[in-house]
Amino acid sequence: xxxxDDAALVAMMALIVVIIVVVIVAELRRSTRIGGFKNRAxxxxxxxxxxxxxxxxxxVDKEGGFVVWREPHYFHEIVxxxxxxxxxxxxxxxxxxxxxxxxxDDGEGNKRASKSDCEFVYVSIRVHLPExxxxxxxxxxxxxxxxxxxxxxxxxxxSVEGAIATLKTAMDIAEHPESKKKDxxxxxxxxxxxARSDESESRDISDALExxxxxxxxxxxxEVSSSRNxxxxxxxxx
Numbered sequence: 353x354x355x356x357d358d359a360a361l362v363a364m365m366a367l368i369v370v371i372i373v374v375v376i377v378a379e380l381r382r383s384t385r386i387g388g389f390k391n392r393a394x395x396x397x398x399x400x401x402x403x404x405x406x407x408x409x410x411x412v413d414k415e416g417g418f419v420v421w422r423e424p425h426y427f428h429e430i431v432x433x434x435x436x437x438x439x440x441x442x443x444x445x446x447x448x449x450x451x452x453x454x455x456x457d458d459g460e461g462n463k464r465a466s467k468s469d470c471e472f473v474y475v476s477i478r479v480h481l482p483e484x485x486x487x488x489x490x491x492x493x494x495x496x497x498x499x500x501x502x503x504x505x506x507x508x509x510x511s512v513e514g515a516i517a518t519l520k521t522a523m524d525i526a527e528h529p530e531s532k533k534k535d536x537x538x539x540x541x542x543x544x545x546x547a548r549s550d551e552s553e554s555r556d557i558s559d560a561l562e563x564x565x566x567x568x569x570x571x572x573x574x575e576v577s578s579s580r581n582x583x584x585x586x587x588x589x590x
Contacts, residue, residue, distance in 0.1 A: 520543065523564040
């Protein structure tokens with residue numbers, strides 16, 4: 353039988369610990385890497401969300417794939433797509449640029465924010481929008497959509513911060529539908545820019561949106577509780 357003195361035993365145990373740590377770190381790096389995505393900005397968004405919300409619910413790691421987080425924090429869902437076609441539809445990659453400043457008419461002579469050319473981040477909240485207020489909310493931006501049976505409001509953007517800022521402004525309109533639309537459009541522009549450039553401002557916007565979501569769910573408890581569940585993204589990987 354081979355006998356080890358205390359020093360040799362300590363050295364061996366230290367080596368074993370080092371090997372275990374190296375294996376764990378390598379596995380963590382492997383589990384957070386997505387090799388199939390081509391959109392570098394989408395990969396950056398994924399890494400940020402992976403740190404913020406942990407392991408995603410679903411991951412399709414290939415070109416044109418997507419990542420889904422289900423019910424992270426107060427959100428219903430967050431999706432990052434590797435949508436190369438949308439990003440390059442004008443012939444060059446605009447993924448690292450901010451949303452377009454161009455505006456589209458909402459039909460009432462007001463200008464609303466246009467959908468970004470590089471929209472690949474989608475943030476959803478489960479809230480009830482009364483029918484009378486719905487058109488005013490959705491008129492804010494072409495990047496907003498509402499699933500009525502599920503009571504899910506989704507904003508698309510080229511960043512998580514931009515999507516959350518859009519949702520916050522949409523909920524401002526839902527709570528104050530009598531507000532002047534042109535003021536809300538200007539507020540959205542400023543809010544998106546501030547959220548992207550100032551981490552503290554981004555956190556404040558998210559905190560305010562969380563309060564609005566919780567208040568809405570409390571106010572429309574029956575409507576929200578009877579919502580249809582489900583996700584088209586998760587259905588695609590089941």
